[in-house]
Amino acid sequence: MDHLDELEAESIYIFREAYKNLGKLGLLWSIGKDSTVLLWLVRKAFYGHTPFPFIHVDTSFEMPEVLAYRDRVAAELGLDLIVYTNQDAVDQGMNPKLGRLMCCGALKTVALNQVVKKYSFDGLIVGVRQDEEGSRSKERIFSERNQQDKWDYTNQPPELWDEFKTDFPKGNHIRVHPLLHWTELDIWEYIQREGIPIIDLYFAKNHHRYRSLGCAPCTGTIDSDASTVSEIIAELKQTKISERAGRAQDQEDAYAMQKLRQSGYM
Amino acid sequence: MENSELHIVMVGHVDHGKSTVIGRLLYDTKALPEGTVDKVKRIAQETGKPFEYAYLLDAFEEEQKQGITIDTTQLKFHTASREYVIIDAPGHKEFLKNMISGASDAEVAFLIVDAARGVEEQTKRHAYILRLLGIRQIYVLINKMDLVDYEQTRFVAVKAEVAAFLATLQLQAAGFLPVSAYYGENLVQHSAKMPWYTGKSFIATLDSIKAKPTSSDQPLRLPIQDVFKFDQRRIIAGRIEAGELQVDDKIKLYPSGRETVVTEFANWASRDAKVEASVGQSVGIQLQDEFFNQRGEIITRSSDQQQPTVTNVVQTNLFWMGQAPLVTGQRYKLKIATQQVIARVLKVLKVTDSSTLATREDATKVQLNDVAEVVFQTETPLVYDLFTQQQVTGRFVIVDGYDVAGGGTITEHYQGDTQLDGAIFSTDGQDYQLNLFDQYCLTAGGQVVTHEYQGHYQIGAELPLKGSGYAYPTDFAILLAEQDRVLTVKAGRFSGSQALTDFRVQLPVVDSRGAQLNLTAPADLKAYLTERESLNDKTKTTFYQKWLDFNAYHQIVIEDI
Known part of the structure; x- marks a missing residue:
């Protein structure tokens, strides 16, 4: 087994543990590269089936290409798709100009908390990775959120030998992180190896491409001529720029992500 | 690797x-x-x-x-x-x-x-x-x-x-x-x-540094994670924790010891099609015989010399991470790979302060950050290997309340005397621990306390079928799904033992705690066993409500209220 085989086997094991041990399960599907790999691994883990709903938190500031891709794939695969928007906040005119962290808080964190409550999810599968940013580097694979969706990050329970946390009070939920140990490069090498179809926003046009996808107003492109998966891999092996450099909310405050994630952000 | x-x-x-x-x-x-x-x-x-x-x-x-x-x-x-x-x-x-x-x-x-x-x-x-x-x-x-x-x-x-x-x-x-x-x-x-x-x-x-050599030449250990029935296929899912497995291999399932043959590896992406798999791979297999399987069973290869141990008493080396101490007599969840059993602390043999290495031998508690030698008794049979022979099936964690609070390894078989909780029925060299004659007593503050009855019965022995808090008919069957056995009682005596597959429901049936199983229609036994395969922590309450009637032969004794 090479290291991609090992990562794949571990992720499949995690999916199956979540499906077996957590009650109502949903998968947070953001349409990006990590979510795309999640979708692929679900079908491997359950032999072509997708036995839980896929949730897309639509902030109302999504890129049109993302929405089109989402609807096309969901229809093709017959996914049980839940699209959820914090409509109250949108109606009240929430937008990034009022403050990026405030906007992310309302349209992503609060929306996510609302959808968890609305459907009484016990488990939420999220494609975060340790190498993305600091607070994610400290995550557990099964990570509990309390009734208020708070993450008690300075007092996490032990997690060893793949014996995950599956006991928790009713009303709390578990964030399940099957891709925690993957790096950005692993994701692309896996996409290449498996021939996984992916949204073309990642491929360069006019010397620019997206490296990480988010809301249209807060997500920038990078200078790049990488227009194929192999070219992206070659680029990543050279680059010294961090993956989320184009994500404006991360730059607001040194501990922005920790603060967002403490209150329930993905 | x-x-x-x-x-x-x-x-x-x-x-x-x-x-x-x-x-x-x-x-x-x-x-x-x-x-x-x-x-x-x-x-x-x-x-x-x-x-x-x-x-x-x-x-x-x-x-x-x-x-x-x-x-x-x-x-x-x-x-x-x-x-x-x-x-x-x-x-x-x-x-x-x-x-x-x-x-x-x-x-x-x-x-x-x-x-x-x-x-x-x-x-x-x-x-x-x-x-x-x-x-x-x-x-x-x-x-x-x-x-x-x-x-x-x-x-x-x-x-x-x-x-x-x-x-x-x-x-x-x-x-x-x-x-x-x-x-x-x-x-x-x-x-x-x-x-x-x-x-x-x-x-x-x-x-x-030399990487650890691959352990595919070890005996197979494949703990069952789940049984999938999404379509017409019945797929046993799990990760190979040691050894390797091929199509046509004859396999053994523990704790029951049943044997069957692997017919196929399931796959979805065509690049994953295979006829053999080895350590580290997450697989799905189809079996020749449609037994009722469930999470926690350990699959081995029949041809391997080294097979796991099945026991109700296990001696461990444990480290404790819980704020509340581990206490003699308390029950905890013990997990080995995908197995999960209820385990009671039988004895604390030795406690060591992990920093000063000072030891105590008369302890009844293990405190935060202590390491200890602890003997557990499990309610249902536990399958394990010595850690020195098989890592994954030789190590365990303990869950106290909601969190993992301890963990450790099994490095020797327990040699001491055991006092099992409950009555022991012995036949063909096998001991079955049954809590048929326990008393459930209501005590002050609304607590229910269990008084365990210990007795040892061979075939032919007369049984105490009526007691304070319980009364059984003179003829009934005891279904032990995990061990794949059925024990029978006739005319008030322990009369025999048979494989679950040979069993036809004619008498009232109880489980190992004496709860009556609601099996009326002929198809009920199969339905009960099938549903049991996909039992998990979230569905178990509904499952027990549907299938078990504890009051049929039991009554709570009021000692205090």
Whole structure:
């Protein structure tokens, strides 16, 4: 087994543990590269089936290409798709100009908390990775959120030998992180190896491409001529720029992500 | 495993420099994106503190403000010859559970010791934990050599001190390296400041470590994770934890010992089609015989010499991470691979303070951060191997309430006397523990207390079918689904034992606690067993409500109210 085989086997094991041990399960599907790999691994883990709903938190500031891709794939695969928007906040005119962290808080964190409550999810599968940013580097694979969706990050329970946390009070939920140990490069090498179809926003046009996808107003492109998966891999092996450099909310405050994630952000 | 990543963990006493070693290594090998280093520099400037390499790992605000590591983290890093996963672990005693979470994932450990301070409390505790986790490849980094003017004599003295301590744990270091992590001495390149040191630099040492040989030549252990019935296929899902498996292999399922043959490996992507699989792979298999399988069963190959042990009593080496102590007589969840059983603490044989190594032999409790030899008795049969023979099925965790609170390994079979909870029915050399004659008593405050009845019955023995709190008919059957057996009672006597597959429901049927099974229609037995296959923590209440009637033969005795 090479290291991609090992990562794949571990992720499949995690999916199956979540499906077996957590009650109502949903998968947070953001349409990006990590979510795309999640979708692929679900079908491997359950032999072509997708036995839980896929949730897309639509902030109302999504890129049109993302929405089109989402609807096309969901229809093709017959996914049980839940699209959820914090409509109250949108109606009240929430937008990034009022403050990026405030906007992310309302349209992503609060929306996510609302959808968890609305459907009484016990488990939420999220494609975060340790190498993305600091607070994610400290995550557990099964990570509990309390009734208020708070993450008690300075007092996490032990997690060893793949014996995950599956006991928790009713009303709390578990964030399940099957891709925690993957790096950005692993994701692309896996996409290449498996021939996984992916949204073309990642491929360069006019010397620019997206490296990480988010809301249209807060997500920038990078200078790049990488227009194929192999070219992206070659680029990543050279680059010294961090993956989320184009994500404006991360730059607001040194501990922005920790603060967002403490209150329930993905 | 070729090309796979070597997992290494940094352990040792607080402030001896674990995070700094990793931070400096990543910095010197330019393994970090620009943004990460810039961010840490910016934070240092804003807070008026000097730049710390440790901040590259200590990402939490609380960690950076207090200058400590709270939780473990993993980072990938590569040299010209190999990929690594480096695990940073906290050194504070209060975060020992996080150190264990991190270290449990490692094959190789680096014990960091401050050259000026030598062996301290967590140096000892961490070394002991490494031994309990079964990590035997341990290197010692004697750090902060700058504080002792790069003196060889000091290095030699600390080396002797550490070696002597490790020897008391029957551990031997694979190597000792002098370094100064903050100044990058002897990390990536040989240090000019220590010409007397002729050994390898830290990176050269890493590259010289031989990866653990693949364990595919071991006997097969495939714990069942789940049974899928999404379509017409019935797929047994699990991860191969040791050995290898091929189509047409004859396999054994534990604890029942039933045998069947593997007919197919399921796959979805065509590149995954296969007729054999080995250790580390998550697989789905189809079997020739449609037994009722369930999560927790362990699959082995019939042809293998070394088979697991099935028992109700298990002796363990355990470390305790719970705020509340482990207490004799208490019941906990014990998990080995995908098995989960209720286990009662039968005896605490010995408790050791993991730092001073002082031992107590008359203990009834195991406190936070203690290590201990503990004997558990399980309610249902437990399948295990000795840790020295099979790692995954030789180690376990204990869940207390909602959290994992303990863990450890099984290194010897229990030899002592056992006093089983409940009545023992013996036939054909097998003992079955049945809680048929227990009394459930209501006591002050509405607590229900169970008084266990202990007795030993051979075939033909007359049974105490009526007692305070229970009354059974003279003829009934006892269904032991996990053991794949049915025991029968006729005319008030224990009359026989048969395989579950041969059993037809003619008499009232109870489970091992004497709850009546609601089996009326002929198809009910199959439906009960099928539903039982996909039983989990969330569905069990509904399942029990539907199938079990505890009141049929029981009545709660009021002792107090």
